[in-house]
Amino acid sequence: MRTTDRRYGLHRAVSSVKTFYLVDTNILFNCLAAYVLRIQLENRHFQIATARRIQAVMERTDEGVIHVPDLVWAEFVGVVLQKNMDVSVDLDQLRLWFRQREGYIQQMQRMVLRRHRFWQWSGPDSPYVVAQRFTCDVDLIDQATFSWMAKLSRGRGSEKLLDGMDAVILAYLNAIAQSKPESRVVLYTTDRRLALILPRVRDRHEDWFAQNTDAEYAPFVRRRVSQ
Amino acid sequence: MSEETARILFMDDEPQSDVVIQALARLREGGFIVDFVESLGEAIEGYYSRYYDVFILDIDMSHQSIDEDGNGVEVLKLFVSLHNQTKVILFSGAGTVEHWFQAASAHCYAYIHKLDDDPETGADSIGRLVDIVQASLATRPVPTSPGRVAPPTRALLVGDDADLIMDARAVITEALGAEWQIVESSLIAALDADPAAQGVVVLAQRRFQMRPRVRDVLARLLAVAPRPQTIVCCEGLDDLRASILYVANQHPFRMLDVANPQWLAQLGKSLNEAHIWYAQQEIQQADPGAIRRVHIVLPEDVEEATRAALEDMEWNIGDDADN
Numbered sequence: 001m002r003t004t005d006r007r008y009g010l011h012r013a014v015s016s017v018k019t020f021y022l023v024d025t026n027i028l029f030n031c032l033a034a035y036v037l038r039i040q041l042e043n044r045h046f047q048i049a050t051a052r053r054i055q056a057v058m059e060r061t062d063e064g065v066i067h068v069p070d071l072v073w074a075e076f077v078g079v080v081l082q083k084n085m086d087v088s089v090d091l092d093q094l095r096l097w098f099r100q101r102e103g104y105i106q107q108m109q110r111m112v113l114r115r116h117r118f119w120q121w122s123g124p125d126s127p128y129v130v131a132q133r134f135t136c137d138v139d140l141i142d143q144a145t146f147s148w149m150a151k152l153s154r155g156r157g158s159e160k161l162l163d164g165m166d167a168v169i170l171a172y173l174n175a176i177a178q179s180k181p182e183s184r185v186v187l188y189t190t191d192r193r194l195a196l197i198l199p200r201v202r203d204r205h206e207d208w209f210a211q212n213t214d215a216e217y218a219p220f221v222r223r224r225v226s227q
Numbered sequence: 228m229s230e231e232t233a234r235i236l237f238m239d240d241e242p243q244s245d246v247v248i249q250a251l252a253r254l255r256e257g258g259f260i261v262d263f264v265e266s267l268g269e270a271i272e273g274y275y276s277r278y279y280d281v282f283i284l285d286i287d288m289s290h291q292s293i294d295e296d297g298n299g300v301e302v303l304k305l306f307v308s309l310h311n312q313t314k315v316i317l318f319s320g321a322g323t324v325e326h327w328f329q330a331a332s333a334h335c336y337a338y339i340h341k342l343d344d345d346p347e348t349g350a351d352s353i354g355r356l357v358d359i360v361q362a363s364l365a366t367r368p369v370p371t372s373p374g375r376v377a378p379p380t381r382a383l384l385v386g387d388d389a390d391l392i393m394d395a396r397a398v399i400t401e402a403l404g405a406e407w408q409i410v411e412s413s414l415i416a417a418l419d420a421d422p423a424a425q426g427v428v429v430l431a432q433r434r435f436q437m438r439p440r441v442r443d444v445l446a447r448l449l450a451v452a453p454r455p456q457t458i459v460c461c462e463g464l465d466d467l468r469a470s471i472l473y474v475a476n477q478h479p480f481r482m483l484d485v486a487n488p489q490w491l492a493q494l495g496k497s498l499n500e501a502h503i504w505y506a507q508q509e510i511q512q513a514d515p516g517a518i519r520r521v522h523i524v525l526p527e528d529v530e531e532a533t534r535a536a537l538e539d540m541e542w543n544i545g546d547d548a549d550n
Binding site for chain 2: 035036037038068070073092093095096099100102103104106107109110112113114118
């Protein structure tokens, strides 16, 4: 049985095995939103409590524990520059808007550089090539997961899983975990589907996918997501 | 945007002074659009409400701003923390020794004393101001990279004062670790060194002569930043203003006053900071309140309304998701 310590959000395994975290793009964006609520003003799904919990995790987790993959950072920058974009024809205003957004990005960059770690992909293959192993696995989504997703979409059929970036983030999780075989590497995400599918990914791709991986779903800290 | 249409915010609390009147006239003659403000508050408001290419700030604002705390250096720190490539030129006749060091360490683009002529060209302070504004507009922003490049574990320690060098050497070893190799050099011999091959450069010398050869060495060592960063330690005395401001205008990563009893502790801290920001422009931590104010385009009271709306939303969505 795993004993956990929930001091400020993350489940921390109380054992001799060191735990590292890989954060997803949505974690970075939630953290930013905790500082600047207005960037989520038009998002009716935004949960301020979740954002604040994530902010606490990002601010207080020990140095060097949280890893931010280069791809996640690139996507985060893209999201910040795209949300509530200033489409006015006033070029002065656009420059002001851009400088402000760059300021947000810089503050997040400062936090990562001073407290956490950027993680750069160095594998021989592109992470997208690795990710294709998931997207080509037609049996990865089992009946239970499919039914659950169908229920979530309420018949709209709009739910997606491992549709590209999701699969790539798992490729990163695998790469980081393989670089730290004596440690546990946890994907910290607000994407419930991704957190739920990880155990099945681990089982079905046991021959190559790192087994020292786990996932933690940020908005519901009272539940253990995998294993 | 071309130089001709660049917009400048000029803050000074003495609009009737000859220097300010002439500076404004010369800048406008140079084709710049110059908005003039007389208080710290107006300057800060200006940062949020309009895009300015360059900010020119006075330091001592006590003539007009008796109800305001702070000075031009505090405003510099705020602006640079909100965006690390904001170009701020301090144009003051009343800054103290402490301000010179603070401004350099906070990454001002330039510091011009209102009474000083250019030591190289002989231009008056207003001519220098116009030249530096033009130079700042020609300086392209340096793209920031999220990756952290490991610096070479070599420190170049430059100076001719044996006691300072000995103290600095001990601090470098303590702050960066015994595995760092420390290469010592006299000031003039540093012309032959390769600063780009170092993980950090520390210049520790009480005072710098303003001879052309010395200026060449300083400019060359400081030009390699941010790969590596350069920390300058020298004596802060009023009569050394010309050399101190010359160094400040070469953009050191940190500038420390060796007359300050805390300078060795500051050096240790600065070395760690330089290590973190090796090969990158430093990003200062901004006050969260200042970051939130970035959306000043909305009325101030919207902040509370937004917060209330989001709090309500949280409960609705949270209940839904839990089910």
